[in-house]
Amino acid sequence: MDIFLGFVIFSIICSLAFVRVDRKHAVILIVTAVMFYLKLEYLLPVLLGMIVGFGAILPAAAGVVVYFLSVYMTDVSTLLTTSSSSSFGMGLQRIVNLMLIDKKLLVFLITFSLIIFITTLLCHLFYERAWLFAIFIGHIAMILLLLFGRLIFELDYKIWRLFLEMILGIGCCYIYRFFRGIGDVSRIEKASFEDDEYFYYVKAVPKIKVTQKDRNVTDIKSGENEDDILFDDITEETDLFDGNREEAEKE
Template sequence: MMPLLVFRERVKNIYHRYDIYIKPVIKFIFAFIAFQMINREIGYDTRLESLPVILGLSLLSAITPSAVMVLLATGVAILHVYVASPILSIIIVVLLLIIYFLFARFTPHLGYVLLAVPILYFLKVPYLMPILLGIVSTPIAIIPMACGVVVYYIIRVIQTAVTMQVNTTVDDILQLYTYVMDSIIDNKQMILSIVIFALILIVVYYVRKLKFDYAFEISIAAGALASILGFLISDFLFGQSDKILSMILGTLASAAIVYIIQFFQLTLDYSGVENVQFEDDVYYYYVKAVPKVTVTTPQMKVKHINTKNAEKGSVNAAQNQDDLEDDEEYDDEDDGYSDN
């Protein structure tokens, strides 16, 4: 355990020392993955798939707030859809703008959540997000998380809708509009997924707030259990029993990743718990103090040896030895003269 704690302290020290450089790099990588995901799933405009465009958008996202990254991703998605179907792009613009303004109104600082949820869906581990948010955030994070789920299902609807032959007639436009809106509003699986995600986040959040030992670790396990039970019911309801195994494995992997993140964020030493009582003029306080696990990273001391100085020192030592021998011979001669 001690080597892991030392490694954690070294990583944290490096991060705190160079966070001004590390944060933009992380944002750049995240934005690059997000734009690549958009291009892979709905990449209908080859011009937007070029590497200079992706790098430029990622660089801009790295030096701006997360809300700007979400806006850029929204614009890229709309341009892709416009190339495939201008009429469909109008409908998608309305839907995405509603989601964007809802997110920007309440949680503009959680733009990464909105983009991360679709990415995690395509990576088969969407269960990671509600468990992680329950540990590091508050229930308000349900808003961007729910928006992210809706965005994922919108992408799936786009993939199907662009294959529909739509003319400029009113009937065709209404047919496309009806299909898209029904696929979003009446999507029971999407609604149930949002509800399950919200329940997972709330379970993790309130369990970690309880006053007992290892609350953080137990809350992660509780969130994983809630995820398995919730999506087990969902898979049975929608006849997707073939996805149960992958869901369980994905949930366990998500819980393990969150535990690793929690280990680097905060580790408590429950063997040193202290219960303190004190009072003031109004209240009498009962306080439970749990110390953090901190270790001192070993410092490596490097001793520099200058070869030139070492050689010079050796020469001086030899010269001093010769002088000492000469002095001894001189003293012996003086003793001889004094005897005579």
């Protein structure tokens, strides 16, 4: 009963903090938790940084907490079911203790927050191909943080899955950029202006447009006809000139 009550309280807090502000935050929270269940959580941080930005940090962290909270609830419920002595509040206390001592939760919270922050920062650089640097630097930084956490705290996540999902994540980021429409960076234009309070830096990237090449079609038959007509005209002029010359000689 106390575990269910704690989960309800946490759900209300998340609803007030994210759903009331922006429904997009609720989607991020749910998607993050679902991706953890599907064992595809490493695909998220860089994508969230590219798609959503800084606003994805808190809902993504809440989604991580929701997933770990559900795992703790399952373990504690099983433990309390087999235990002979259990009092009200014991399950909730165990869950809180697990959250405080679980280093894996801490590593994922720090990693997700930092990677979303770094990716968003790189994507907003005043540079033509900033998104490309954001994809690779974001994934490399994520691997380094997770490997560092695994080494320091002796965590149990698998390295091969980390590298595999990194490759898949890079592919997903490229697909997102493709469907979003990459601008023609060869025709990029930059402008800067200011007012009394701010400096403004504008980067205009035109969309790529496929232009059809001009085709020069030569009609061979019409060309032949024109040559024949031209030849006939020359022949007629020659005959006329010869006739005039003969008449002049007779005179």
